[in-house]
Amino acid sequence: MISEFDETLSELIKAEEARQARVLRMIPSENIVSDNVLEALGSVLTNKYSEGYPGKRYYQGQAVLDQIERLAQERARALFGAEHANVQSYSGSPANMAAYMAVCQPGDPIVGLGLNSGGHLTHGRNVNFSGKLYDAHAIEVNPETELLDYDAIEKMCLEVRPKVMFIGTTSYSRAFDFERIRAIADACGALMIVDIAHVAGLVAAGAYPNPVPYADIVTMTTHKTLRGPRGGMILCREKLARDIDRAVFPGIQGGPHMNQVAALAVALKEAASEGFKRYAFRIVDNARALAKALVDRGLRIVSGGTDCHLMVVDLRAKAVDGKTAAIALEKAGIVCNFNAIPYDPNPPRHPSGIRLGTPCLTTRGLVPSDMTRVADWIVGVLDEPDNQARIERTACEVAEFLEKFPYRH
Numbered sequence: 001m002i003s004e005f006d007e008t009l010s011e012l013i014k015a016e017e018a019r020q021a022r023v024l025r026m027i028p029s030e031n032i033v034s035d036n037v038l039e040a041l042g043s044v045l046t047n048k049y050s051e052g053y054p055g056k057r058y059y060q061g062q063a064v065l066d067q068i069e070r071l072a073q074e075r076a077r078a079l080f081g082a083e084h085a086n087v088q089s090y091s092g093s094p095a096n097m098a099a100y101m102a103v104c105q106p107g108d109p110i111v112g113l114g115l116n117s118g119g120h121l122t123h124g125r126n127v128n129f130s131g132k133l134y135d136a137h138a139i140e141v142n143p144e145t146e147l148l149d150y151d152a153i154e155k156m157c158l159e160v161r162p163k164v165m166f167i168g169t170t171s172y173s174r175a176f177d178f179e180r181i182r183a184i185a186d187a188c189g190a191l192m193i194v195d196i197a198h199v200a201g202l203v204a205a206g207a208y209p210n211p212v213p214y215a216d217i218v219t220m221t222t223h224k225t226l227r228g229p230r231g232g233m234i235l236c237r238e239k240l241a242r243d244i245d246r247a248v249f250p251g252i253q254g255g256p257h258m259n260q261v262a263a264l265a266v267a268l269k270e271a272a273s274e275g276f277k278r279y280a281f282r283i284v285d286n287a288r289a290l291a292k293a294l295v296d297r298g299l300r301i302v303s304g305g306t307d308c309h310l311m312v313v314d315l316r317a318k319a320v321d322g323k324t325a326a327i328a329l330e331k332a333g334i335v336c337n338f339n340a341i342p343y344d345p346n347p348p349r350h351p352s353g354i355r356l357g358t359p360c361l362t363t364r365g366l367v368p369s370d371m372t373r374v375a376d377w378i379v380g381v382l383d384e385p386d387n388q389a390r391i392e393r394t395a396c397e398v399a400e401f402l403e404k405f406p407y408r409h
């Protein structure tokens with residue numbers, strides 16, 4: 001027991017659990033895993049080295065581990081309707097690195113969404129390997145509608161002739177037209193890679209479009225809406241299976257974290273349940289209800305709304321920037337992150353927006369009718385970010401409200 005062996009650390013873990021339980025956790029990339037997922041993560045599987053793949057390992061003693069990895073692969077293929085699944089990526093970024101390495105050479109042209117349009121660092125940012133190794137070109141949303149403009153994307157891709165279209169986001173709240181993206185990829189001779197890190201759980205449940213029928217490769221994290229352990233996963237067509245597997249190991253990684261793979265198998269079984277389907281649809285219902293409540297209170301949602309679990313809120317109508325707002329909101333028991341809006345006129349350290357998501361709130365058990373209350377708390381803080389008495393009162397109200405929603409499940 002850590003509580004007996006290391007009281008200092010034990011108290012810190014308890015303090016963090018208490019913090020998570022008493023605040024509205026609205027960072028869209030976070031979630032709350034089940035105790036079953038935690039149990040697998042904390043199992044003796046962490047003791048084992050399993051370099052290679054089932055039936056083709058470089059260490060002995062794999063009889064059980066092979067079965068565990070095959071179980072995770074089978075569940076992943078069935079859940080997403082994929083021909084091949086690699087479940088070994090340590091996280092989302094290495095999964096993306098493997099996807100590039102499987103099909104690109106350094107210097108190849110690639111396109112991905114720009115950061116302020118919702119793209120991730122690994123979609124071609126200059127500070128990231130993807131922007132250093134490849135000739136990256138950024139797709140930006142239309143400045144008027146803040147939506148993807150597929151005609152403009154097609155025009156750009158016909159000029160750039162990318163080897164890969166790397167499509168996915170961390171903050172674009174609208175559904176992608178994967179059929180159209182496939183057509184553009186075909187027209188310009190590119191491979192289509194879709195990164196569903198954020199929406200994987202929604203895709204699994206049918207609450208968001210599934211790119212698997214269209215894309216050559218689909219990458220994801222397993223710890224966001226999919227509600228599994230921290231990790232990454234790659235799905236692909238059978239003809240790319242060998243290249244993907246070789247890119248993950250030995251291309252990038254050594255031994256897989258088999259406790260993580262087992263925890264993923266648990267999460268995939270959970271995600272195939274009827275209860276998880278209802279959960280995923282409720283995440284989206286909650287996000288839509290929250291967006292509407294915020295609009296009703298005078299705020300603007302980037303692109304006008306959401307089709308998924310998240311939204312970026314433009315704060316320029318209030319006298320507060322995103323960072324100041326995020327700090328004040330945390331003091332009030334509402335944890336989110338500051339975020340740029342498309343074509344943000346303000347600097348990256350003090351951008352004009354915050355990003356909000358509903359996966360954690362939905363796991364706790366909140367429903368759409370709770371969102372007006374959540375919006376009242378948020379807008380109250382945004383209206384008076386310096387009113388310490390009000391902020392403290394809000395933190396108490398939030399903690400009291402959340403007492404009736406269990407944290408562990």
Ligand SMILES: *Cc1c(COP(=O)(O)O)cnc(C)c1O
Nearest residue numbers: 091092093120168169170197198
């Ligand atoms: C979170 C995220 C990643 C990276 O995942 P990590 O596990 O943090 O490495 C990659 N792509 C997208 C779109 C993401 O949202």
